Amino acid sequence: MSLLRRSLATLAAVALTAGVALAQQAPPRPQPIPKPVAPQMPVPPPPDVDAQSWVLMDYATGQIIASKNPDERREPASLTKVMTDYVVSAEIAAGRVHPDDMVSISEHAWRAGGAGTDGSTSFLKLGSQVKLGDLLKGMIIQSGNDAAIALAEHTAGSEDAFVGLMNAYAKQLGMTSTHFSNASGYPVADHYSTARDIAVLSRALIHDFPEDYAISKIKEFEWNGIKQQNRNELLWRDPAVDGIKTGHTAAAGFCLDASAKHGDERMIAVVMGASTNRARADSAMALLNYGFRFYETHKLYEAGKPLATPKLWKGEADQLPIGVAHDLLVTVKTGQYDKLKASMDIPATLIAPFKKGQQVGTLHVTLDGQPLQDVPLIALQDAPQGGFFKRLWDSILLWFHHDRKVDAAAPAADAK
Missing domain, CATH: 2.60.410.10 (D-Ala-D-Ala carboxypeptidase, C-terminal domain)
Known part of the structure; x- marks a missing residue:
């Protein structure tokens, strides 16, 4: 061989x-x-709350812990302003606008969102100049529709252009059942979202822009000589609650997007279509307490x-x-x-x-x-x-x- x-x-x-x-x-x-x-213990079903749809989300994982009709399309009312806040915060982070920018209050912002309407307002004066940072506080704390419109116009040139940004960011965040038609949440056609999508948005806002998110825990804000309290009454009930936004119209019912933090754990509760202001607050608080009591993150x-x-x-x-x-x-x-x-x-x-x-x-x-x-x-x-x-x-x-x-x-x- x-x-x-x-x-x-x-x-x-x-x-x-x-x-x-x-x-x-x-x-x-x-x-x-x-x-x-960990000791074995029985876990009861989630509370039966007064709302047409709701979700309870763990912030760290993004998991939906409990829900009712989480993907039902509903009018979001002023929960819309969470997205307006997100878009403006993103544009600030990108350097395209600045909190110290002076924003002109247009006739559209004054007429469509001002004191002459039946919606919430920051009482901005027509033709006045207001710092962008103050407008953010007016929109988030006072839920001012005029502030939301003024922010949209300054950020994108017009409210219509800003709405295009809102929907682009919604798609980017995976909000698959949402479409915005304005920056304030005022009732119009083809303007809808879901409890799940609002929770997804809220988680992104907290994570991506924590400094801007911190505005939502401020209890009151004064502008034009008028002091208004934050409509989120959970800020007074529980010091662990630090946001996020209320909303209400006749069609949407009473809505509340709430978040609280205990130690390293954070929960997000979104309630849509509650029957009263008290009911939305009670419902969100019950859901947050349930999450902290009966769930843990590993x-x-x-x-x-x-x-x-x-x-x-x-x-x-x-x-x-x-x-x-x-x-x-x-x-x-x-x-x-x-x-x-x-x-x-x-x-x-x-x-x-x-x-x-x-x-x-x-x-x-x-x-x-x-x-x-x-x-x-x-x-x-x-x-x-x-x-x-x-x-x-x-x-x-x-x-x-x-x-x-x-x-x-x-x-x-x-x-x-």
Whole structure:
């Protein structure tokens, strides 16, 4: 037998041995982390509140904890101003407008939103100059329609152009059942939203523009010699409440978008179509209390920490660390932590190259057997191709490698 044939025979034998070893290799499993011990306790159903539609959302995760008709299209009334606030705040952050800008109060703002209307107003004087920052306070605290229109005109040149921005931001935020037709929430055709969408918007406002959001906890504001109180009476009931906005028209009923924070936990409650001012406040407060009492948020996995290091073929390295791009948080009923399960769905054959941040698989989280979250698993570092002989060797080994989809148990981690 020639030297070449003997070499090939030896190479095949080694490859066969390696192939058998690979076939017996167990799927990658992240190391278990001890679970927190929580007492088992019954969790009652959510309160039966006086509202046509409502949602209770955990701020950290964005999960809807409880709801009634969350996707029912309704007139949002002055909850519209949460989006007006978001758009103006975004334009301030982008440097296109500034809180110290002097804004001219146009006839349209004065006539459509001023004291001559039956809507809420900041009593802005026609032709006067008002700082943009004061207009934000007038809109958020006093719910001034004139302030909202003046802000829209200054920010986009006209209210119609501003409405285009509102709808563009709504689409960007994933508000799939919302369409705005004005900046104030005054009743007009084709102007609607849902409790879910308002909660999504509110979460984005708190996260993206915390300094502007802080205006909504101010209890009163004076302009043009007239002092007006914030219509959100929960600011007086509970110091944990720090926003967000009230709304009311005959068609919309009484609406309240409220948020409160206890320690590291924040809840958002959106109530639409309540029968009275007291009913909307009682309803929102009951929902917030329910969320804080009976739900808890846990951090399952930390961003950038390897959950698995599966085999990497034809790469400089032999393994590819994978994990999640952002801290993975979940909200569950108190005492149900041990019912959380996670599994990783990773292709059996991972062939270099991979870029850091590239999706490699999916992490599935379930609660008591029901799907809770699906999160991308990403490469935690660059994984370039190996040299010629490394790629050649792995190509031979791959002849003996049997494809299989990795479905490895990924136990939950420490509580947040």
